[in-house]
Amino acid sequence: MTQKKQKILIIGGGGREHAIGWKVSQSPRAGEIFFAPGNGGTSEIGKNIDIKATDIPKLIEFAKKEKIDLTLALPDDPLALGIVDEFQKTGLRIWGPTKSASELEWSKAYAKNFMKKHGIPTAKYEIFTDFEKAKKYVETGAVPVVVKASGLALGKGVTVAQTKGEATEALHKIFVEKIFDNAGNEVVIEEYLSGIEISIHAISDGESWKIFPASQDHKRIFDGNVGPNTGGMGTIAPLPFVDQKMMTQIEEEIIKPAILGMKEEGRPFVGILYPGIMLTKEGPKVFEFNARFGDPETQTYMRLLDTDILDIVDASLDGKISSLEIKWKNLFACNIALASGGYPGIYEKGKIISGIGSPLEEYPLGGGGMDLSTPSRKRATPQEGNDIVIFHAGTKIENGNLVTNGGRVLGVSAVGNTLQEALEKAYKAIEKISFEGMQYRKDIGKSAR
Ligand code: AMP
Ligand code: GLY
Numbered sequence: 001m002t003q004k005k006q007k008i009l010i011i012g013g014g015g016r017e018h019a020i021g022w023k024v025s026q027s028p029r030a031g032e033i034f035f036a037p038g039n040g041g042t043s044e045i046g047k048n049i050d051i052k053a054t055d056i057p058k059l060i061e062f063a064k065k066e067k068i069d070l071t072l073a074l075p076d077d078p079l080a081l082g083i084v085d086e087f088q089k090t091g092l093r094i095w096g097p098t099k100s101a102s103e104l105e106w107s108k109a110y111a112k113n114f115m116k117k118h119g120i121p122t123a124k125y126e127i128f129t130d131f132e133k134a135k136k137y138v139e140t141g142a143v144p145v146v147v148k149a150s151g152l153a154l155g156k157g158v159t160v161a162q163t164k165g166e167a168t169e170a171l172h173k174i175f176v177e178k179i180f181d182n183a184g185n186e187v188v189i190e191e192y193l194s195g196i197e198i199s200i201h202a203i204s205d206g207e208s209w210k211i212f213p214a215s216q217d218h219k220r221i222f223d224g225n226v227g228p229n230t231g232g233m234g235t236i237a238p239l240p241f242v243d244q245k246m247m248t249q250i251e252e253e254i255i256k257p258a259i260l261g262m263k264e265e266g267r268p269f270v271g272i273l274y275p276g277i278m279l280t281k282e283g284p285k286v287f288e289f290n291a292r293f294g295d296p297e298t299q300t301y302m303r304l305l306d307t308d309i310l311d312i313v314d315a316s317l318d319g320k321i322s323s324l325e326i327k328w329k330n331l332f333a334c335n336i337a338l339a340s341g342g343y344p345g346i347y348e349k350g351k352i353i354s355g356i357g358s359p360l361e362e363y364p365l366g367g368g369g370m371d372l373s374t375p376s377r378k379r380a381t382p383q384e385g386n387d388i389v390i391f392h393a394g395t396k397i398e399n400g401n402l403v404t405n406g407g408r409v410l411g412v413s414a415v416g417n418t419l420q421e422a423l424e425k426a427y428k429a430i431e432k433i434s435f436e437g438m439q440y441r442k443d444i445g446k447s448a449r
Contacts, residue, residue, distance in 0.1 A: 005031030006069040006310070009062070010046075011053050011083065013037045015337075015393035015411040016295035017074055019302040021045050022389070023309045024072075030310065034066065040402050041392025053078050056086050063092050070095065072313065076152055076292055080106035095313045097271040101262060102291035104273070108157075109150040109186045111289045118261035120254055121285045125190035131175035134187055138167040144192040146287075149174050151183025155231055160192065193287055195280040198239060199297050202255045203312060206268030208322040209259050211251050213238035213304065215297045216448065221344060223443040230344045231408055234336045234444030236419060237300040238328075241448060242279075250277065250284050258289070270316055299335035299391050299411045304328050334422045335391070335413040336430060336444050341437020343407035348437070349394075351404040355433035356390055388429045389413050404435055420449050 006029055010021050018041045024030050025045045033046030036059060042048055051058045053075050063071055073083050073096030082099035096102075103110045115122040123146070128134035138145060138161075147170040149157035157180055161167035167189075174184035197219075201212040215237035221227040254275055262269040274290040274297070293301075302309075306327035315324040340347035391413060394406015412430050416422035423445050430440065 003029050004069075005029060007032050007034075007066060009034045009036065009049075009059075009066075009068045009071040010038075010042075010074065011036055011059065011071065011078055012074040013039045013042070013048075013053065014075070014295050014406075015335075015391040015408065016293055016298040018042050018045075018391045018393070019299040019411075019413075020072060020074060020293070020309065022391070023302045023305060027308045027310045029308070031069075034062075034068070036062070039392045039405065040395030040397050041390070043397060054081060056081060056083050059083070060087060060090055060092065063087070064090070069093060070310075070313070072096070074293060076102070076105055076290070079291055080152055093317065095271065095317055097269055097291045098267070100267040101269045101271070103267070104258075104262070104269070104289040105291040106152050107150050107186070108148050108188045108288065112188055112190070114258075114261060114265070115286060118257045120257050120261075121283060123190040123193050123285060123287060125188050128187045128189060129185060131171055134171050134175065134189060135168050137189060138164055138171065141189075142191075143167070146190045146192055147171060147174070148188040148190065149180040149184040150186035150188055151180065153180040153183045155229060156180075157183065158229070190287075193278040193280050193285055195278040195285075196241070197287075198242060198277050198279060199235075199274060199294050200250055200255070200277055201272050201274045201294065201297065201301065202251075202259070203272055203316050203321060203326075204259050204269050205316045205319045205321040206270045207259070207263060207319065209255055209273070210321055210324060210326050211247065211255055212301060212326075213328060214242040214247065214250075215239065215294070215300055216445075217294065217297060218441060218444055221339075221439075221441075223441050228344050230337075230339070232294070232296050232337065233339065233408075233441045234334065235294075235296045235300045236332070236334045236423075236445040236448055237297070237304060238332065239448060240419060246279070246284070254284065254286055295393075296335045296337060296391075296408075296411050299413050300333040303333040303335075303389065303413050303415050304331060329415070331415045331417060332419040332422045333413060333415045334419070334426050334445055335411045336426050336440055337393070337408045338410040338412065338430065338433065338435075338438055338440045339408050340394070340404055340406070340435075341439055343439070347407055349403070349405050350398065351435040351437060353395065353402045353404060353409065353433070353435045356402070356410070387414055387416070387425050390429075390433075409435065409438070419445055423449070 038048030
């Protein structure tokens, strides 16, 4: 049976969006793919549209005009703004959680109260709306202690304070200096959890779910997991140190009560539920919920996924997750972020990227994919059998050159029969790539090997 090719709109412009787009482009059902706003890499597999991921009215106008069959809402901020609700109101098919379902991510205060109510293991906490009260609480409590702005704060809203002074300073910045604006109106102060940090993803249709293999991000900028937090410097999956018993425990104690709890609250969760989990001595505990695919976790998941991603999205939208079988390749994957010098602080943009081929030539290492808009351009197609795939994050094409355009610039992904093999391949591929100021972690996956 031949199926109608679908026109697809992918919201976002990072490595996650390039990876999802790359996988979508392999579906026999995928027709034209649009990215809003996309990056230098996504322009190789579809068309970049100059509309911000948060400009919902313009996105709706575009989707209607182009007769988009399916929109994938991937980043956190449009979800928090209610992109799914707004698209649905106009009859457009969009995948992702609604505004009320994604509150699990955009309000840490909501997420904590939800976990308490539904018996989901998490760090002990208190919620504050007042600087003096929060300060007093910290002064009488233990350290380390974790201070979190409740709202979305570009991944910068969390301070793991080693001293009471540091915690008070973080509170001052949030409540008095208002550095996170309204995202800091409420603050969660929580117990410090020690253990190994892992990422779990589960796809849900609001009632049932399927859990992905465990993955692990490396959030700090420098080797040894030190320095400031970033969006994520590298991921590995699956995790050799997480066995089936642990996955079952996580599913039973965290994913199941979360999906059933959201349904009970009248906020059925359709999309990816991604808890950040600490494997503590007392068992797995949630330190945050995300209501979307992780970046760069997604890049490793897309390398391992052996099922059509559009089948997965359709099952999630159509209430058919319980009968969906998700196949994963029997391989390990890694994705190493190459970042701009100075990131996550101030960095320059516009540096020419060399070693992955000019955008007008073949990509020697793969990473471009097919250019559907100009079929005459010859591209390497990083499909099956290609061990290395480069996902673009902060890149753009300027005067025919591929240049840096963000903090995390590229993600170099590799697969292998062992984690060690995947990592060796990725690091070898990185040797060929350069741009002024390029920095990356040399120890991704080291503690797991
Ligand atoms: P987030 O911005 O929510 O991803 O948190 C940033 C980082 O803070 C996480 O990746 C953890 O390493 C750390 N973190 C958050 N909550 C806790 C906690 N309760 N105990 C220890 N570390 C935490
Ligand atoms: N991997 C970090 C994030 O997506 O939040």
